[in-house]
Amino acid sequence: MARDFKLPDLGEGLTEAEIVRVLVAEGEEIKEDQAVLLVETEKAQVELPSPFGGRVATVHVQPGERVKVGAVLLSFADAGTGGRGAAPAPPAPARAAAPAPAVSAPAAPAAAPAPSLPPAATPATRRLARELGVELALVRGTGPGGRILDVDVRVAAGGGAATAAPAAASPAAVVRAAAPAPATPAAPAEAARPLAAPVSLPSLPRFEQWGPVEREPLRGIRRRSAEHLSVAWAAIPHVTQHDQADVTELETMRRRQQKREGGENADLTLTVFLVKAAAMVLRAHPRFNASLDHGTGELVVKRYYNIGVAVDTDQGLMVPVVRGVEGKGIRDLAAELTRLVARAREGKATIEDLRGGSFTVTNTGALGGTGATPIINYPEVAILGVGRARQTPVVRDGQIVPRLVLPLSLAFDHRVIDGMAAARFSTDLVGLLEAPERLFLEG
């Protein structure tokens, strides 16, 4: 039986992917669940397993191509009836599968299939969606009769779960390229798409008047980060609280343990301890483990402690999430973090690896620096930045002694958190890092 394998719904606001590599050839017999394509979404590189086995008749895509959810990737001449083959990913709405309106000749209206109802949303909401680059057809409305409200669009644009029930209400919304302005005659052949910007920006001068320039389209993770960070920076009044922790004891203990049981599969890094410490302090300061729901005007305090860890990768910044940190011991955390970081660096992080965080730790210490003011990972409300631990002269009992001092920078959302609360959070965190045995008492 001939069958098509279409780009499945990748979850969490992803509508398209770029083909990185085709792992099968036409004529090749493949098994159900065999990886057939490596694709890059705006969140991660993922291998796509085939939902059914059979002989590949046609490969419809090639590396570098961007495909929409629902686009046919492979055709099978005689596909077997695989277990999951009976129910492949739900078909994407026809609109998502249609090619983006480009500057090429638009299809004659008569040729288009009869569309179903356009999404119910007020003209003002539709304008907002266009400005934020959100495809309304893929947003689930929460208003009367399923009407899409501003808040639904904003949640979809943030790609995050700003509602009280993140998993259930997570919209399958997708950020599409905002309708590009008509290209000027001198525009490069490659379609660069405007970034969704939360504020209107003045146009750029012609840089060419001062010398030669090169233009490089932002893609994938870098593009997604740029948009995400713009939203975070524009929406959140950031304040950064700086502090220092004496981690001499922690470092001694860490090295000892690392030698004893650390290894390739469980790298006992300083970050592991920071993740654990953060989760413990968050339990005592729940407002730092929250999101502000614009739509309802509520603070959504999370009773789970999923700590994201910023990882520098070749494709850009990724934030894999360690889930349920409160219930895990240092050893398990080390193993899990080692696994997550490796997957991210190899471009194999799954969508699940990258979602559901409630607080983020970003450790730039490996590369030096005395401190940085990190940007909060919206819709979270705080982030811990960590600099490089250095041997520093410290006054103790009237004596100057060399101690290993770790600079900490806690950025917080001042709408949700007051400066005094941040100072207390920071003090508690320092206390925990300076008495590291306490980190082992939980989980």
Added chain:
Amino acid sequence: MVMGELPREADLVVLGGGPGGYAAAFRAADLGLDTVLVEARGALGGECLHVGCIPSKALLGIAALVHHAAAAADAGVAFGPARIDSAKLRAWTQRSIDRLAQGLAGLAKARGVEVATGHGRFEGDGSIRVAREDAPPATLHFKHAIVATGSRPAPLPGLEVGPRVWDSSAALALPSTPARLLVVGGGYIGLELGSVYAALGAEVTVVELLDGLLPGVDRDLVAPLARRLGKQFKQILLGTKLTGMRDAGGAVTVDLSGDGAPNQLEVDQLLVAVGRRPLTDDLGLEHTRAARDARGFVTVDAQRRTADPRVLAIGDVAGEPMLAHKAIAEGLVAAEVAAGRPAAFEPLAVPAVVFTDPEVAWCGLTEADARARGVEARAVKVPWSASGRAVAMGRTDGLTKLVFEVASGRLLGVGLVGPHAGDLLAEGVLAVEMGAVAEDLAGAIHTHPTLSETLGEAAELFLGRPVHLPPPRG
């Protein structure tokens, strides 16, 4: 080099100063674009202002007055026959037009929109050349151009416009009131102008090729209009084709073929109103990459961009419905797109109104439209006999019809027929665009006693709890 040959560089050139064109130019200027508006007529406003919507509404207002005066006799108030001074009526209409045209010129000036008077054509080198009557041609280089050249009355082969044959533009100039007028075409233009001339005293006959008036419009809405026009007009000949015409000096004899139609009819004047055609043939569009469909419409996407990245098209040239307010909305979108903004023309409800007596007005989807999209929809109808106001006006021939999606109760479309239906439609357009559900319409208080109550009543009817209609059975 001759003066006037100096090329002018502009961010945006808009071809055509009708409602779509001037709206686009004004919005573009407000967004900071250096904008030139090219108009051949010598005054802004387009067909709509000069030979369309505005003069026809001025005259239809007078027609309504004549009808009201006559109808008052039933209530015991008699005025006697109307005496019409055509010259004075013409001048009165023209004053309205001039006033609005001057207003537009002032608005253009206030925004710094440069108006170039002349016929604009795309040239091979990516510029627009404006042929001017009293000056050498001007060359305009543009970053973007918006084609907004509108439409003209469609000709009928064999019936060339002349002293005996008017098109809508000629008829609106009110050259005379013929004793016997034959209107060819039962669409909205033919019926509106037929109504005007009937009120002015002409004996009006309408011939329509298809088997109903207002082809394409919901039959529930057309029926009350057809009944009333049957009294205003001498006769309405449906399914009838005009096969020939002989000008016999004193009168015109036309040959007809159709069931129930006489073979020949003697009239004094013909009015051809068989639709409008987009004006795209003399624009030099072949020098752009813009594509046209079989009917001559420029094909555009939601941003109103043509296949040429520098050229956008709006209004009548960009497709049906050919309505001024649709052109204005598209013009604003195109201007924003030219300014690099993420705009799109994606209305849920483009209102349409036939300004006859009674008026016919609709927007959004009909039940059949919804079905074609695979949507389960239900139409509810409230006859105006249930409206206190309609009864007090002596006009119970109206009907309010709402189409709801069954599952969500979302309002998908509105149809109205009756006096002031065009004004009543506004609530429906807003409700459809807002994604209102029946409960929203029912829960909004409608003024008593007004015709707008029928909209609230229809929503209540959909919800199974009407007040001014018998209770639902079962």
